[in-house]
Amino acid sequence: xxxxxxxxxxxxLIALAFxxxxxxxxxxxxxxxxxxxxxxxxxxAVMMAAFFNCIAGFFISVKVATTIGTGIINPAIxxxxxxxxALGGAIIWNLLTWWMGLPSSSSHALIGGxxxxxxxxxxxxxxxxxxxxxxxxxxxxxxxxxxILGLLMMVLVMNITHGRTIRVGGAxxxxxxxxxxxxxxxxxxxxxxxxxxxxGIIAIxxxxxxxxxxxxxxxxxxxxxxxxxxxxxxxxxxxRIVKTMGTKITKLEPVGGFCAETAAATAIIGxxxxxxxxxxxxxxxxxxxxxxxxxxLSAVRWGVAGDIIWAWILTIPVSALLSxxxxxxCTSFS
Numbered sequence: 001x002x003x004x005x006x007x008x009x010x011x012x013l014i015a016l017a018f019x020x021x022x023x024x025x026x027x028x029x030x031x032x033x034x035x036x037x038x039x040x041x042x043x044x045a046v047m048m049a050a051f052f053n054c055i056a057g058f059f060i061s062v063k064v065a066t067t068i069g070t071g072i073i074n075p076a077i078x079x080x081x082x083x084x085x086a087l088g089g090a091i092i093w094n095l096l097t098w099w100m101g102l103p104s105s106s107s108h109a110l111i112g113g114x115x116x117x118x119x120x121x122x123x124x125x126x127x128x129x130x131x132x133x134x135x136x137x138x139x140x141x142x143x144x145x146x147x148i149l150g151l152l153m154m155v156l157v158m159n160i161t162h163g164r165t166i167r168v169g170g171a172x173x174x175x176x177x178x179x180x181x182x183x184x185x186x187x188x189x190x191x192x193x194x195x196x197x198x199x200g201i202i203a204i205x206x207x208x209x210x211x212x213x214x215x216x217x218x219x220x221x222x223x224x225x226x227x228x229x230x231x232x233x234x235x236x237x238x239x240r241i242v243k244t245m246g247t248k249i250t251k252l253e254p255v256g257g258f259c260a261e262t263a264a265a266t267a268i269i270g271x272x273x274x275x276x277x278x279x280x281x282x283x284x285x286x287x288x289x290x291x292x293x294x295x296x297l298s299a300v301r302w303g304v305a306g307d308i309i310w311a312w313i314l315t316i317p318v319s320a321l322l323s324x325x326x327x328x329x330c331t332s333f334s
Contacts, residue, residue, distance in 0.1 A: 004209075011080055011205050014087050016229050018094075019198035022106040023053070023233020025094050026194060026280060033257035033288070034183040039176045046235050048180075049187040054231035056191030062218040063275030064193055068200030069207075070216060071131030072111055073118035078208045081330045082121055083201065086113035089323030093315060102311040105279035110197050111135055112319030119320070120327040135277055139312065142267060142278040143286030149263035150290030157259055158294065175254035182261035187234075189268035190280045195230045197277060199223055252291070260287040282312060 031045035040048065069075065090109035097104040111132075118126050202222050206212045212219070252260070264284040271278040285308060 007080055008205060008209050008211065011083055011087075012202050014084060015198050015201045015205065016225070018087050018091050018106075018110070018201070019195065019226055019229040020233035020236075021091055021094050021098075022194055022198070023050075023230040024236040025098050025104075025106055026190065026234070031183070033252055033260050033284075034179055036252050037176070037179065037254045037257040039179045039183075039254060039257065045183070048184065049190075050231040050235040052184050052187035053191035053195065053234050054227045056188045056195065057223050057227045059188065060192045060272055062196055062199060062223065064196035064272055064277050065199035065203065065218050065223075066216075067131055067135075067275050067277055068110070068114075068197050069203050069218075071128050072114045072135070073128060074122075074126040075204060075207065075216065077118065077122045077126050078204050079121075080205070080209070081327065082114075082117045083205055083208075085117035085120070085323045085327035085330060086110065087201065088326040089113035089116055089319045089321075092322050093319045097311055097315075100311075103281045103285055103308055104311040104315050105139075105281050106194065107197055107277050107279050108135075108139065108312075108315040109319040110201070111277070112316035113323040115316070116320030116323035117327045120324045136316075138271065138276055138278045139282065139316075142271070143282040143289075143312075145267045146264050146283040146286030147290035147293075149266060150260050150287030151294055152290075153259040153263045154256065154291045154294040157255060172254050175258050179254050179258045179261065182258045182265065186261040186265040186268075186284070189265040189272065191227060191230060192272040193268055193278060194280055195226045196272075198226045198230070202226070252288070256288075256291040260284065260291045263287040263290065279312070 031040075031042070031049050034040050035042050035045050087110075090106070090113040093104070093109045093112075094106055115127065115132070199218050199222050203212065203216065203218045206219070206222075207216050261284070264280070264287040267283050267287075268278060268280055
């Protein structure tokens with residue numbers, strides 16, 4: 001029997017609220033480098049990031065959304081209360097870390113929420129370990145890959161420009177222009193991966209309530225609305241986290257911003273093509289650290305980096321605990 005349409009619409013709206021919060025929480029990922037290097041003013045940067053977040057859907061399939069929809073917990077046991085609890089846990093963690101100015105992962109908050117609510121309903125047997133392990137491994141791989149690529153990219157650029165008669169002012173002008181390109185590519189990669197998480201959740205809701213037929217898939221209208229909502233969230237900005245990403249980790253010049261964005265975008269696009277829901281936050285943060293480390297290790301404020309890493313470690317377990325509490329609360333009143 002098909003679930004109540006009003007209930008389904010309500011849960012879809014909660015999912016879109018998460019999508020919007022994901023956008024403004026992760027706006028820092030897309031704009032921090034281009035704002036901190038003063039290539040763009042903040043309001044111009046968020047508009048550009050929102051636009052390229054939105055058009056990401058034209059360049060990629062929905063593999064990441066399918067992983068979220070079927071690769072974390074068994075979709076057969078999913079119901080409306082479970083989804084509300086999972087989204088609630090993820091939203092609370094996102095808002096908490098935003099308030100603290102910590103760039104945590106919206107993706108892992110959602111995964112933690114699904115795991116916690118799923119365990120509360122049916123125990124650990126419903127967990128899809130293949131998908132969870134793949135995602136968990138990339139908690140380490142994505143920032144490490146971002147760091148390595150950022151460092152290598154910066155070293156490559158320094159070697160190319162070494163000995164050339166390019167004045168500092170001229171170099172800054174060149175890389176300010178190049179950073180517009182790299183920021184656009186990074187924003188597109190962010191939309192490719194992050195908007196798809198909400199698509200997967202909405203598709204789960206529709207499927208479990210009988211609105212998708214017998215085969216799980218991502219309807220086109222779900223793709224469109226998720227890209228639009230995450231773009232709207234990005235336009236609202238996440239200024240607390242922008243400050244952390246753009247100035248507190250290391251000081252960035254236009255060349256560093258270009259290298260960090262290009263390195264992070266390369267890693268995220270590769271993961272998106274493979275259908276792996278990675279943290280765009282982890283990847284760009286690692287790339288910024290890698291760029292800073294090319295000057296000297298002390299150029300990276302490792303104390304700030306340590307606080308960020310702790311937020312990464314805690315995201316999945318804390319989101320899971322929050323979703324467990326919400327699930328218990330919801331079931332006690334149902």
